[in-house]
Each structure stands twice: as structure tokens, then as C-alpha cells.
Amino acid sequence: MRIWKTISRQVGIAISALRQNRAAAAALAVILLYLGVTIFADVVVLRDPSKTTSATLRPPSREFLFGTDDLGRDVFSGVIHGARASLVIGLSVAVISGLIGSGVGMLSGYAANSAGGWVDDLLMRVTEFFLAPPRFFLALVIAAIFGSSFTNLILIMSLTYWPTTARLIRAETMSLRERDYILAARASGASHARILRRNILPHLAPLIIVGGVVRTGNVIMVEAGLEFLGLGDQSQITWGYLLHNGQPFMRDAWWMVVFPILAISALLVAINVLADELNRLLDPRQPTLSA
Amino acid sequence: MPPLHHLRPLARRILQSVWLILLLIALNFMLIHLAPGDPVHLLAGQSGDERYFAFIREKFGLDQPLTAQFWKYLLSVTRGDLGYSLAYQQPVLGLVLSRAPATLLLMTTALLISSAGGILLGVEASRRQGSLFDRAVTAFASVSDAIPSFCLGQVALIIFALWLNLFPAQGMISAGREMSGAELWLDVLSHLALPALTLACVQMALLVRLTRTQMAQVLSEEFIAAARARGVGERRIAYRHALRNAMLAIITIIGSEAGMILSGAVLVETVFAWPGLGRMMIDAIALRDYPVLLGLALLVSIGVIVANLITDLAYTMLDPRINPGGGRSIRTAGDSA
Numbered sequence: 016m017r018i019w020k021t022i023s024r025q026v027g028i029a030i031s032a033l034r035q036n037r038a039a040a041a042a043l044a045v046i047l048l049y050l051g052v053t054i055f056a057d058v059v060v061l062r063d064p065s066k067t068t069s070a071t072l073r074p075p076s077r078e079f080l081f082g083t084d085d086l087g088r089d090v091f092s093g094v095i096h097g098a099r100a101s102l103v104i105g106l107s108v109a110v111i112s113g114l115i116g117s118g119v120g121m122l123s124g125y126a127a128n129s130a131g132g133w134v135d136d137l138l139m140r141v142t143e144f145f146l147a148p149p150r151f152f153l154a155l156v157i158a159a160i161f162g163s164s165f166t167n168l169i170l171i172m173s174l175t176y177w178p179t180t181a182r183l184i185r186a187e188t189m190s191l192r193e194r195d196y197i198l199a200a201r202a203s204g205a206s207h208a209r210i211l212r213r214n215i216l217p218h219l220a221p222l223i224i225v226g227g228v229v230r231t232g233n234v235i236m237v238e239a240g241l242e243f244l245g246l247g248d249q250s251q252i253t254w255g256y257l258l259h260n261g262q263p264f265m266r267d268a269w270w271m272v273v274f275p276i277l278a279i280s281a282l283l284v285a286i287n288v289l290a291d292e293l294n295r296l297l298d299p300r301q302p303t304l305s306a
Numbered sequence: 307m308p309p310l311h312h313l314r315p316l317a318r319r320i321l322q323s324v325w326l327i328l329l330l331i332a333l334n335f336m337l338i339h340l341a342p343g344d345p346v347h348l349l350a351g352q353s354g355d356e357r358y359f360a361f362i363r364e365k366f367g368l369d370q371p372l373t374a375q376f377w378k379y380l381l382s383v384t385r386g387d388l389g390y391s392l393a394y395q396q397p398v399l400g401l402v403l404s405r406a407p408a409t410l411l412l413m414t415t416a417l418l419i420s421s422a423g424g425i426l427l428g429v430e431a432s433r434r435q436g437s438l439f440d441r442a443v444t445a446f447a448s449v450s451d452a453i454p455s456f457c458l459g460q461v462a463l464i465i466f467a468l469w470l471n472l473f474p475a476q477g478m479i480s481a482g483r484e485m486s487g488a489e490l491w492l493d494v495l496s497h498l499a500l501p502a503l504t505l506a507c508v509q510m511a512l513l514v515r516l517t518r519t520q521m522a523q524v525l526s527e528e529f530i531a532a533a534r535a536r537g538v539g540e541r542r543i544a545y546r547h548a549l550r551n552a553m554l555a556i557i558t559i560i561g562s563e564a565g566m567i568l569s570g571a572v573l574v575e576t577v578f579a580w581p582g583l584g585r586m587m588i589d590a591i592a593l594r595d596y597p598v599l600l601g602l603a604l605l606v607s608i609g610v611i612v613a614n615l616i617t618d619l620a621y622t623m624l625d626p627r628i629n630p631g632g633g634r635s636i637r638t639a640g641d642s643a
Contacts, residue, residue, distance in 0.1 A: 144333060147326045148607035149565030151572075156603045159591050160341045160348065236454045240573050245458055245591050258460065262577070266475075269464050276457040283452040291448065 021217040025224075025297060032296045039292035045285035053099040064092035064252040072268045082270035083261060088252075092101050094278045095255035101279070104169055105235040109227045111173040116180025118225050121211055123181065124188025139185075142178035150175050151237060155246065163246040172234055180226055187222055197222060221297035225290060232286035239279060254279045316622070328380075330607050334600050335379050340373070351392045352594040358392075388604065389597030393589065398601035402583065408478060409582030413571050415502040420509035421560055425549070427510070428488045428517025432525060433544050443514060451511035455570040459504040459577035466500060473500050476579035501578040505570050509563065516559050520552035554621065561617020565610040 033039045053058055068087035075082045081090035119138050127135040145153070155170045191197065200210050228287070241247055242255020243262075254275045261271030335457040338348040347383060350362040363369065367378045390396040450458070467475035474480065478497050485493055524530065525548050533543050575584030590598040 084618045135566055143326070144329055147329045147611070148333065148603060149569055149610050151565075151569035152606055155587075155591075156337065156599055159594075159599055160337055160596065162342075232452065240456065240569070243573065244576065244588055258456065262460070265460065265464055268469055269468075272460050273464065276461060280449075280453045280457060283454070284449055287448055287452040 022220050022224075025220055028296070033292065036292055038288055042285040042288035042292070045281060046289065049098050049282050049285075052088050052095055053102045056095050056099045059095055062089040062092045064088060064096045071095045072264070074268075075190060076271050078304050081274040082268065084114075084257075084268070084271050086262055090257070090274055093252045093257050094254070094274050096252045097257060097275060098278060098282070100165075100251050100253040101238065101282070104165075104172070104238050105231040107169045108172045108176055108234040111169070112176035112230065113180060113223060113227045115173070116177040116226075117184050119177065119218065120184025121215065121219070122178065122179040125186035125192060125207070125211060125215070127185070127189055135185075138181070144180040145175060146182075151240065154237060155241060155244070158241055158246045163241065163248060165251055166246065168198060168238060168241070172238065176234065177232060180223075180230070183222065184219060187219060191218055225294050225297060228286060228290040228293060232283050232290065235279070235286075236283060265271040296301045316619070319615065319618055323611050326611050327608055330604055330611075331380055331383050332376070334383075334604055335376055337600070338379075347387060348596040348600065351390075351597055353392050356403065383604070388601030391590075391595055391598045393593045393598070395594045398597050399605075401586065401598065402602055402605055405581070405583050405586050408580060409568075409571055409584070412498065412501055412505065412575065412580060412582060413567055415498060416505035416571070417511060417560070417567060419502060419506035419640075420513060423506065424510040424513025425517050425556065429521055429544055429549055430513045432518045433516070433540070434519035440518075444518070447511045447514040450507050450513070453508070454573070455505060455508045456573040456577050459501065459574045459608060462500050462504050463577060473497070478581050496497065497578075497580075501574050501580055504577075505567070505574050508570055509567060512559065512563070513556065517552065517556055520555050521548055524548040524551045558617060558621060561613060561620070564613035565607075568606055568610065 033043060036138040065088060070079070070083050071085055071087045073079050073083040073087075079089055079091065081094060082251060083089055084093075087283070119142075123135045126132060154171055154175045157174070158168060161167055163171075163172070197214055200214050205214075238247075239253070239255035239258070242253050243259045245259055247253060247256060249256075257275040258272055261268070261275070264271050328517070338345050341348050346359050346362055346368060349366055350359055354362075365378075366382070367375050370378075386399050388402075390397050391401055394401050427443050427446075430439040434440050463475055466472045474497050479485075479490070479638060480493050480497075483493075501509060521544070525544075530543060530548060533547050538547070571582070572584035572587055575582045576588060579585065583606075586598065589595070590602070
């Protein structure tokens with residue numbers, strides 16, 4: 016398929032360029048480390064992160080690398096398992112909301128101001144609905160009402176994240192649609208579906224990829240915030256849960272919060288740096304914020 | 307008095323805000339009815355008795371068709387009746403209003419610090435592009451942009467309050483002391499310092515980046531070169547000539563961040579036990595006090611819409627070329643925790 020060829024070529028270009036860029040290479044290495052830890056969490060961790068013991072509030076030592084919490088649970092194991100939960104949620108939401116948002120955005124932007132304009136109107140009214148409240152509060156209220164199990168959180172956050180992507184992709188599609196080569200393709204009798212797939216989607220790929228990276232970081236941050244406020248899946252140990260749990264013990268057991276914070280911060284900084292560099296690499300036309 | 311053709315887009319912008327608020331009320335109504343279980347629990351809370359539930363069923367016409375129910379809901383919300391919190395034994399509106407000043411104090415302090423600091427750092431960095439200072443500022447911005455506000459808050463609390471003992475750790479006023487006048491203000495100020503600085507730090511990241519980019523762009527324009535040729539000093543060029551031009555974009559960002567600042571404030575309040583809306587929200591989540599949650603979310607969203615409207619109007623006053631109704635997409639921030 017041609018789309019995949021285009022995407023894989025772009026990813027190839029990006030990777031070879033990233034290797035020459037020290038900041039981006041470091042960021043990528045950190046992210047890969049987290050991914051590795053996520054996949055091999057059960058091998059890395061020797062203890063069950065939710066198993067309570069009588070060794071409560073122990074400071075970091077050789078036995079408990081990051082100390083233990085008020086119920087004698089091993090913080091190191093919790094941090095490792097938290098990486099898994101965060102990455103799974105971040106990536107799933109980024110992919111789901113990216114797919115829905117890109118689909119809606121392309122359709123909407125392509126149909127705008129034409130015979131199919133009502134499709135655009137309809138879809139944009141729906142995005143308005145979701146964009147009216149601040150995203151964090153929307154996710155919070157829905158999670159509080161519908162329950163915040165792991166799957167629910169993924170669904171709720173996908174629901175609140177797709178409209179921004181849709182808006183962005185719509186604007187870009189609208190400008191692409193007016194290009195000469197699209198008019199030429201139309202004139203030569205290409206169907207709308209074919210034009211969308213072969214002439215528009217490949218040009219949107221950089222935007223979709225960078226958007227996905229930015230969203231992954233953002234979702235991890237918001238999810239940790241929800242868990243920190245006491246929402247979230249009680250059967251899972253996550254970074255947000257560790258911070259929520261450590262909040263009353265900051266005076267006596269700093270290690271309960273400091274290690275999870277270091278873990279989440281390092282990952283988010285790495286994602287941010289990677290997104291910035293990718294943005295610069297994949298689309299030299301667009302001014303980046305740090306340009 | 308501006309000419310009539312300037313007022314029409316203004317009216318359209320205000321109508322758009324009213325439409326958005328109606329959408330929010332509809333969204334709340336939808337959530338109440340899509341929620342698993344009896345909608346009466348969302349309107350009354352989890353812990354009422356049968357008589358109270360019957361009263362609420364009657365009040366919102368829960369046995370009637372949905373359209374009639376929506377009408378009743380809309381009427382009661384527009385009258386300012388957001389329900390009653392059984393946990394607090396108080397109407398939701400009064401409850402939120404009694405907690406709002408503490409949150410507003412925190413938010414405005416943070417906003418002032420972050421605006422002043424962000425613009426200053428951004429301008430200075432843009433004047434020395436590529437220098438060590440510039441790179442340090444850029445690095446600071448990209449790190450504090452990535453770290454969640456409540457994480458930064460917890461670290462600040464541990465270091466500056468618990469280890470170094472420079473500030474009180476929690477609350478808004480020291481307990482068990484009679485204070486008045488200047489003493490009371492100083493006490494509140496010392497409690498305010500850490501949460502406000504935490505929130506400001508996170509806010510500042512975006513402003514620094516934006517100011518720097520905007521300034522870099524303006525500084526490369528011809529009128530700046532012309533000013534230099536006339537012998538205008540560098541500092542004056544940066545702050546009087548360039549910043550004035552970059553200001554419009556900066557103001558828009560400050561205004562559109564209202565939702566983000568509010569989400570951040572709720573989280574940071576929780577870290578420092580600041581007695582504002584955040585604390586109330588946690589209790590509401592723990593107690594399943596749905597009227598408080600829904601009412602608070604609605605008021606917060608309306609607040610954000612009004613903040614965006616005010617920004618747009620301020621923008622129009624600063625730049626008469628702009629037509630406030632057209633083109634600009636509705637956007638409420640709130641991306642960051």
C-alpha cells in the first residue's frame with residue numbers, strides 16, 4: 016500500500032535525522048527504555064507491587080530500592096508497574112483518538128463548503144459539544160459518574176481528545192484540497208475516496224504522527240492527575256495512585272512520592288523533546304515554538 | 307461610540323458564548339441520563355432518603371418525556387439552582403461561591419507572576435538568541451512544560467516547606483492564632499507563596515516559548531532595523547517597539563489558558579490543602595456527591611467561556627482590525643494537568 020510506503024519512508028527519514036540530533040536521540044533512548052521496562056515489567060520486578068508486608072515506611076535501602084509505603088508495599092515495583100499502566104493508557108488513547116480525529120477531520124475538511132457541506136456542519140457541531148468544557152473537568156466528571164476502570168479511562172479520554180485532532184486535521188485538509196494537484200486528480204476522474212487516500216492522507220501523515228506523540232504525553236499527564244485526585248482503577252498500581260497515596264506521608268516518607276515523580280517527569284520531558292524535534296524534522300515549513 | 311458595523315460581530319461573539327453555555331447545560335443533562343442507574347442519584351446525590359428522592363423526581367419531572375425534563379432542568383439551572391449538596395447541607399451554588407475566592411486568589415497571583423516572568427524571560431531570551439541564557443530559558447520552559455503541576459508542587463513542598471522550613475506546608479492561615487490586619491495578610495502570603503509559584507512555573511513555560519518566538523519574528527522585521535538606524539536603544543526597541551507588536555498573540559494565549567490554569571489550580575490546591583474548589587472536588591468525588599461535581603463542572607466551564615469572551619473583547623479593543631465574530635475557532639484550553 017502506498018500510504019504505508021509514504022509513512023515508512025517518512026519514519027525512516029526521521030530516524031536517520033534523529034540519530035544526528037543529540038537531544039532527540041537521548042529522548043528516544045529514554046522512551047525506548049520505558050517501553051522495554053513496560054514489556055518486561057514482570058521480569059524486572061521481583062515483588063508484587065500490591066502485596067502488603069509488615070515492613071512499612073522503610074526508607075530506600077539495598078533491599079527496597081525506592082523504599083516501602085504505609086502498607087509495606089515496594090515502591091520500586093509500583094513505579095515499574097506504573098510505567099506500564101501509563102504507557103498503555105497514553106498510547107491507546109493517542110491511537111484511538113488519533114484515528115477518530117483524523118477520520119472525522121479529513122471527512123469534514125474535504126466536505127466543507129461543497130455539496131457535502133452538511134456533513135462538515137454536523138461533525139463540527141459535535142466537536143463544539145466536546146470542546147465547550149475544559150477537557151480535564153469533562154474527563155473528571157465522566158470518570159466520576161461512569162466509573163474509572165482501566166478500560167473506562169481509555170474510552171473517556173479518547174472521547175475527550177479526538178475533537179482537537181479533528182479540528183487540526185480539518186483545517187489542514189481544507190488547505191490541501193485547494194492545491195492544484197488535487198484539482199488535477201479530480202479532473203482526471205479520481206474518486207473522492209481515492210483522492211482522500213492517495214493524495215491527502217500522505218500529506219497529513221507528519222501532522223498525525225507529531226500530534227500522536229504530543230497527545231501521548233498529554234494523556235499520561237491528565238490520567239495521572241485524575242488518579243491523583245482519587246479517581247482511577249483501584250486494582251492497578253499507577254503513578255497517579257502512588258502520588259495520591261503518598262500525599263499524606265510526605266513528611267515522613269518522601270520516597271513514596273519523589274521516585275514516582277522522577278519517573279513520570281523523565282518520561283514526559285523525553286516525549287516533549289521528541290515531539291519538538293519531530294515537528295521540526297517532518298515539517299520544515301511549519302514554524303515550531305522553539306524555532 | 308464605535309460605528310454599527312463594529313458592534314455586529316461583537317453581538318455575534320456574545321451570542322456564540324450563550325450558545326456554548328446552552329451546549330454545556332445540554333451536556334450535563336445528557337450525562338445525568340446516560341449514567342448507569344437511576345438519574346435521581348445524579349440530581350440528588352447518593353445518600354438521600356426516599357422522601358427526598360420523591361421530591362427530586364417531582365421537581366425535575368422524571369416521569370415525563372425527556373424534552374419536558376430538559377426544559378425543567380434548563381429552567382432550574384438558569385435560575386441559578388444547581389442542586390443541593392447533602393454532604394455539605396448547602397445549595398451547590400452557594401457552596402461553590404463560598405469556596406471560589408480562595409481559588410481565585412491563587413489563580414490571579416499565579417497569573418500575575420507567570421505573565422510578568424514569562425514575558426520578561428521570553429523578551430530577554432529573544433534579545434540574546436543562541437546564548438547560554440537563551441538556551442537555559444528554553445530548557446527551563448520545555449522541562450516545566452512537561453512536568454505535571456501537582457508533581458512540581460509535591461517536590462516544592464518537600465524541599466521548601468518540610469526540609470528547609472522556609473514556608474508553611476499546608477492550608478491558607480496558620481491555625482490557633484488570633485491575627486488581624488498586616489499580620490494576617492503576611493500569614494496568608496506565606497501560605498500562598500509555594501502553591502502560587504508552582505502554578506506560575508507551569509504556566510510560564512508556554513508564555514516564555516510563545517513570547518520568544520513572537521519576539522524573534524518581530525525583531526527581524528524592517529521597522530526594527532529602521533529604529534536601530536535611527537539610533538534607538540536596544541532595550542527601548544525590545545520593550546517599546548517589538549513587545550508592543552508581539553503583545554496581541556501573548557494576550558490571546560493568556561486568556562485562552564483560563565481552563566488550564568483552573569485545572570492546574572484544582573490539582574495544586576490538593577497538594578497544599580488550599581481551601582478552595584479543589585478540596586471540595588475531592589470530597590465530592592469520594593462521597594459520590596454528584597450535584598456538586600456536575601454543578602462545579604458547569605460553573606467552571608462557564609467561567610472559562612466568559613474568560614475567553616473577555617480576552618476576545620480585549621483583543622478587539624487593542625487591535626481594531628480584528629473582527630471578533632469571524633474566523634476564530636472556539637477553543638477552550640484545559641490540556642494540562
